[in-house]
Amino acid sequence: MRGVLGKILPAPGLPRMLAAQNALWGVGTGTFLAGSVVFYSLYVGLSPVQIGIGLSCAGFAALVGSLPLGHLTDRIGGRRAWTIGALVRAAAFAAYPLGREFWVFVLLMCVQTAAETLSTSGRVVYTAAAVPARDRVRVMAFSRAYLNVGWTVGAGLGAGALALDSRPGLLWLVFVAAGASAVNGWYVTRLPAVRSAADGPRPSPWGVLRDLPYTAGSTVFGVLWLHMFAWNDVLQLWVITRTDVPKPVLGGLVALNTVLAVVFQVRATRGADSLPGVVRLTRAAAVSAALACPVAAATGMTHGWLTVVLLFVAVALFTGTELWISAGQWFVQAEIPPPAQRGLYVGLDKSVQGVTRLAGPAGLTFLVIETGGWGWWVLAGIFAACGFAVGPVMAWIERTPRTAALQARSSAV
Secondary structure, three states: OHHHHHHHOOOOOHHHHHHHHHHHHHHHHHHHHHHHHHHHHHHHOOOHHHHHHHHHHHHHHHHHHHHHHHHHHHHHOHHHHHHHHHHHHHHHHHHHHHOOOHHHHHHHHHHHHHHHHHHHHHHHHHHHHHOOHHHHHHHHHHHHHHHHHHHHHHHHHHHHHHHOOOHHHHHHHHHHHHHHHHHHHHHHOOOOOOOOHHHOOOOOOOHHHHOHHHHHHHHHHHHHOHHHHHHHHHHHHHHHHHOOOOOOHHHHHHHHHHHHHHHHOOHHHOOOOOHHHHHHHHHHHHHHHHHHHHHHHHOOOOOHHHHHHHHHHHHHHHHHHHHHHHHHHHHHHHHOOOHHHHHHHHHHHHHHHHHHHHHHHHHHHHHHOOOOOOHHHHHHHHHHHHHHHHHHHHHHHHOOOOOHHHHHHOOOO
């Protein structure tokens, strides 16, 4: 019994508290995202074009704000950044019902996104500082698994709110999100304090821009994260436009991804305790994504249950990519940067992912849908190239040590 609990429960103390925090965050976020577009449209009264502009502005805010907010995290400490980000985010959610003007909506979207960026940076920096190195990736994996659980619960609450088909139901979306974020911010202040790395020597904040090896690694990870758009957006459009599969199957694909992410996230971290381990996991992620693409392409030529089976295989492969790439990047974010600059390096990762977030949906949709499907093979080639590139890139990172601790922990790739 104890062995079973050890697989589904984090260790007592701080790891369990961090997992609970992530579950709470997931409940609020999942509730709002389940009906956010409906809220913007029916309650605030925005047109689809205005909603799209607002989302793009928020994405741009995250892109340009990641580095300065990451640097701010290093200056004020992870726990304080996490708290401030969560509380500001709660205030932004609570203010949404008042944002009847388009410019107010855009402002609130940008504030919410900036607050999420600061909070995420703070969470990573705090976890890396508070958890022993040997346990960091495993603790982050449990936190991610519980985030998915919270997300699922929140999605159910959001669906229930939408089922009410009323203005109070729409208000429920934002108030649950605001309440969960506020409680999250308050509870973070109860977490054990840790000494901020910023209390020691402070390197130049612009050194991260000259760290070309780390930037190359961020780029490899950022390109591999395109798999999220490939299955969340492009595959679903592909199912609707290019297959004979009933639309309710899409719900089954989402459920499969959620279950696999919750059950296997911790197991997927095995080996994520060194740079060679990161290389192996990232290559596995690249191969998995590269295989998923032709499987998805094949569903445009099949019918009936065979198409359904192939779609479930494709989603399982994409989910494997998600799990392995998460584990690898957690180690890199926690162990490679100088402790006093972890927030800045996380900001660099977020900036690179922001570029892919802006270009990915439209670019991949055109590449796959508008070409009739051969774009899946191009995408597979891109993912495979990442698998070949990660070894040399990680070796480059290792040859450019940033701290004495890294030199001691590194081994040849």
